[in-house]
Amino acid sequence: HTYSLIHDDLPSMDNDDFRRGKLSNHKVFGESIAILTGDALLTRAFSVLTDRGINPNIDPDRCMDLVYELSLAAGGSGMVGGQTVDVVNQGRDLDLKAVEYIYKNKTGALIRGAVRLGAIAAGAAGDQLLSLTNYGEKIGFAFQIVDDILDIDGHEKNTYPFILGMEKAGEIGEGLVDEAIDSLRGFDEKADPLRMIARFLMERRH
C-alpha cells in the first residue's frame, strides 16, 4: 500500500507535502525518485509473494491465486481504477453513487484484497472466504469515510461527510463496522483481531 501513498502524494496527484507528520517521499528525494520508489514497491509485492526463499512451503497453485488477487485489487480494476476516477473528477461535483464507486475501488479494493489474500493463503474457501470478503469490503468502505471525516478541512469535495454531513457519514461508518463484525459471526475468538481492527476504525483520531 505504501507504493500508492508515495504516488498519491506527488504534486500532480494530491500534492501532499506531509504524510503522517513527516515530509512526503517526493519532498525529501524529489519527484523522479518518488515515482521510481513507488514502481519498485509495487513490483516488490509480487517478488515477495513468489519468493520461494520467503515462502518455502507455499502451494504454487494457491500462490498463483494470490498474485492474481493482488494484481486485480491494486490495478486498473481496483485501486488504480478508483484513484483515476477520483483524479479525473477533481473539482467537479459527484453524486453519492460516483463517490461510492471511488470509495469501493480507491481504498476498498486493496483492503478487501488484503483480507482475501490472508484468507486464501490460510486455505479459506466457500462460505468462509465469502464472509471474510464481506468483512473486508465493509471495513474498507468505513475506513475511507472515517478518513474523509478526519480530513474534512481538506480540499476534497467528493466525500461522504461533504455530501451527507459529518453526522450522517459517521452513522453510515458505524453501520458498516457493525455489518463487518456481524459477517464474522461464523468465526470463533480466533477472529477477534479482525473484530478489534473493525472497531478501531471508528475510534482513530488521525
Added chain:
Amino acid sequence: HTYSLIHDDLPSMDNDDFRRGKLSNHKVFGESIAILTGDALLTRAFSVLTDRGINPNIDPDRCMDLVYELSLAAGGSGMVGGQTVDVVNQGRDLDLKAVEYIYKNKTGALIRGAVRLGAIAAGAAGDQLLSLTNYGEKIGFAFQIVDDILDIDGHEKNTYPFILGMEKAGEIGEGLVDEAIDSLRGFDEKADPLRMIARFLMERRH
C-alpha cells in the same frame, strides 16, 4: 515495458514530449493519468500472467517462477534500479563501469527477463536456459548502445557513444550481437527468429 516508457517520459524523468513520433501519454492526458496508467499497466502484467482464463493449462509451479522472474527484472533489482541510478546521476560524469551497470539494469534486465520468461514458459531449463539468458543479456546491452547512438544529439552524457565515440560504441554493439547469436549455437532453425531480432538491432535507424 510500455508502463516504464510512460513513466520515463514524465517531466520529472526524461521530460519527453514525444514517443515514437506521437505526443507522449502525459502530454495528452496529463501527469496524474500518466502515472496511474503506468501503475495500471505494471500491475496488469501480473494479472495476465496469472489469469487462468488466459492461461488455462499453465503449470502453477512454472507460473510462480514466471511472476518471480518478471518482478525481479522489472523492479528495484532490475529496470527500476537501473533507471534510479541513471536519474540520480543525471548531469554527472560517470565512468564506463557505472554506465555498464545502468545499461544492464535499466534496459538489459527486462529484455533478459522477456527472453527468460518465454524460455521458462516453454519448459527450458539447464544449459538451454543459460544459453537463452546469455542471448538476452547480450541483445539487451546492444539495444541500449544502439539506442544511444541513434540519440547521440540528445542530452544524455552517460552513454557508450558519448564516452567511447560512435565508432567504438558501434563495434562493441556489433560484437555483442555476434556473441548473442553465437550463444544460440545449440539451437536449430527454430531459433532463427531470435537470430533475426539480434541482427535487426544493429540495422534499425530509429
